[in-house]
Amino acid sequence: MPLKNSLFLLLAAIIWGIAFVAQSVGMKYVGGFTFSAVRSLIGAAVLLPLIFILGRKEASADSSSSRPTSRKDLIIGGISCGICLCLATNFQQFGIKYTTVGKAGFITACYIVIVPVIGIFLGKKCSKFIWAAVVMALVGLYLLCITDGFSMGKGDLLVLVCAFLFSLHILVIDHFSPKADGVKLSCIQFFTCGILSGIPALLFEHPELSSILKAWQPILYAGIMSCGVAYTLQVIGQKNMNPTVASLILSLESCISVLAGWIILGQQLSIKEFLGCIIMFAAIILAQLPQKNTP
Template sequence: MKRSQLKNSFLLLLTAAIWGSAFVAQSVGMDYVKPFTFNGVRSAIGALFLIPCIFFFQNRTNSSEVSPADQLNQSAKTLASSPIARKTLFFGGLCCGIVLAAASSLQQIGISYTSVGKAGFLTAIYIVLVPILSLFLKKRCSPLVWLSVALAVGGLYLLSVPDGFGSIGKGDLLLIAGSFLFAVHILVIDYFSPRCNGVALSCIQFFVCAVVCLIPAFIFEQPSLSSILAAWAPILYAGVLSCGVGYTLQIIGQKGMNPTIASLILSLESAISVLAGWLILGQTLSARELTGCAIVFLAIVLAQLPWPPTKKS
């Protein structure tokens, strides 16, 4: 059991590393293609990558051994199940894909106005926003969550408002808005994932995301094959690793894990994005911005800690 927990923790850490370093790929990709084009192509690649994975994992579930396939699939008959199950799967993929397209588009546009490190931390605010949005689902939050919200607000001020009020950058606002939608996306995934095959759901959401992003790309950006080929490396990384591999590893790693521990490990993508921006792009943050990053990260950690239950008399 302990070995399984250690393995799952490693998979989640690897997921955080892939997602954190993907901010570099997203930033570099903007040198060649525009936001909607980048997201549309990467999502299409991610969906195509997951198609053979669905059938591979379904075949593995036919064996009697417990394997990652058993963790990924509740049933090997997901695509050939009842009409109600198929309807839930495709409707869930549609909802997830639309929200993901909006969130990733805001994030991708925002990255072009700020550094990789700041983008990573502002995106990580979704960890704090999720419990707040959960209030609308009649789920109460612990005092630690409210403390984390207050800390996050202070950290965001230091990180995004270096020159006082009124100087919040356009990119910062777009990233914060994208973070809000990523929080919504997490809640939508939380609703549909227990009812659907996880890999199939991700595959459909990426196809929907690709279509939603490519429509404005052809209308406003006029993408060319030459520009896409010039950005093949960051697009391929973001499509195969960030979309395909990252989401698959998350599904495997979270099975059997305490959700608090899983969320905390995944939130390390923000710190990894800062490290990746420094190592690969040579980007740095000021002392004020680093302090804001530290406070935001503390808020993220506090939001994941369990609050001791009150003792009954």
């Protein structure tokens, strides 16, 4: 398993963890659909120059490498990823309104269990090391995120749906990333997510340019870094990688969001939360250990 892929996914998790701060600030000025639509379209626009530059390099190197099936996989994969991303991010955005951040973080990160469970039905196998890492990660996330009694309210259910949708997003990327260019796939998914989020934004939130401009800092971070950079790192990093291990690395987003709140917003971490972070990192290391392939 290439170390470079793991580092790409870790960097994506760091960017997303910090993006929680941007999302919370941005929601003070614009609605959830509006925030999702603008950040996604910015993310897609940021990738266009990169696609143009990489396209010219590929054309000068070898123009015979393009295949008709690649274009089909690229379009279908990008739209499929965009639909999953649109549904997942908006369910999360509105779910956070009705639940605590700690509960939302824990429930969202349940995709680390959902991914391998769904993967079983798709014929994907996981070693005992990975299942042990999943259990450790859940324990760490519980210690890190749950600070009060656990109950399932309206917001919790919305975020639980979000966790299932993020699981599907990871598996869809796992299916299409080896078949299509990662940057182009990421760009198409953002355009799809932005357009789909923009429809309810125009119908129900009636966004104003003045409100969007007031939130320019969090929107630009969420658009350029969280969308344009991090999701592209996810697509590239997941190529030829076990989706369960990928989901474990990406779940570090929860740890980093707490650390970002501590560093940027001055929120203190308890001993229990620090212990949760340590267990989470231990789970990631366990999942990365070399394993013997069993037929």
